[in-house]
Amino acid sequence: MDIEAALRDQVGLAMGRPVPHAPVKKLKGDASNRSYYRVGQPPESWVVMVMPLDATKKSEEATKGEPPKELPFVNVHRYLKTLGVRVPEIVRYDEPAGMMVLEDLSDITFESALEGGKHQEALYTRAVDLLAHLRFQAEQRPDADCLAFTRAFDEDLYDWELHHFREWGLEAWSGQKPTDAERAQLDATFRDIARQLAAAPKGFTHRDYQSRNIMVKESELVVIDFQDALQGPRQYDLVALLRDSYVELDRDFVDAMLDRYIATFSALSGEAIDAPSFKAFFDLLTIQRKLKDAGRFEFIHRVKGNPGFLVSIPASLRYVRAAFARRPELAGLQALIAKYVPELAP
Secondary structure: OOHHHHHHHHHHHOOOOOOOOOOOOOOOOOOOOOOOEEEEEEEEEEEEEEOOOOOOOOOOOOOOOOOOOOOOHHHHHHHHHHOOOOOOOOOEEEEOOOOOEEEEOOOOOOHHOOOOHHHOOOOOOHHHHHHHHHHHHHHHHOOOOHHOOOEEOOOHHHHHHHHHHHHHHHHHHHHHOOHHHHHHHHHHHHHHHHHHHHHOOEEOOOOOOOOOOOEEEEOEEEEEOOOOEEEEHHHHHHHHHHOOOOOOOOOHHHHHHHHHHHHHHHHHHHOOOOHHHHHHHHHHHEEEEEHHHHHHHHHHHHHHOOOHHHHHHHHHHHHHHHHHHHHHHHHHHHHHHHHHHHHHHH
16 A cells, blocks of 8 residues: 555544545654654645654653653653643554554744744743743643653763764764863763753753744644653753754843743742753753754764754854853863864854
8 A cells, every 4th residue: 555545544544534535745854753744635634643663662862761662742642731731633543553643733833933033022932931831730740651750861861962962063073083081071071061960850841842843823832742751950941942953042032031931930839940040050951952953963964864954053053152151161161172163162
């Protein structure tokens, strides 16, 4: 059976009636091993997610432990629904076929809804408020049955991600390798950063809460791509959103949105949050996350043959350079990396 026929069959089974003539269109993919197809035409259309049969449950990025027994997308989806978070409806899941029929959210991402910044403040305010509410609710209602509460950003994962940058963003990109002494310095400093980040209190973290993983449907913000959720610090999803490799924001606006998050979360929880220390941790996490992103984009290009993310490396590095300026104790690390990645020079 060809793929189009299989997709139409899945939609037909989901709807209880055949759709033999529904048009099928492959949608632009992301960096994952999943692919997406639109079946039908709006307003009567569905999106079918197709997953490789041998890799439906294990995250593509470093995680510990055995593959989960349930598809992470389904598992985390169920938890987010209990929190009242708007997520795409699952119409049908055929596990043996590796296909899932989903509500069609249209093509309007948060990124495209910004329209060059025309709606910037209104949209970001809503996204930050949604994140604060999600995090507060999750901290109040942990669920051991949700995979996000069984895995975490620990010291080893942060360190692995930093070395992912070293391997692909520093060595592969520059075509050079640090000396033994420089490698020892990198190892020690990366481990120290990982230790500091891992010591922070943890809670439900989407992991990639950015402009391409929030859809806008009929004025609602719909959260997608949450299958890799885990335990992490409050600032992590804020780094993903406000230091997004696809949409650059100036620091004054970032500070305003961080203040908004702090105020919203504090109003919900009654907790007093110290803004300067919150933002200092945000900057340290920016260095770690955006170094990782720069390396990951090069990895996706070289290993997966997808150069589409290379254009986002410069923005990632600009964020790192700006964050280094706010964390002067890391000047030695900055100087060492800038020797191989000149874009990070002060």
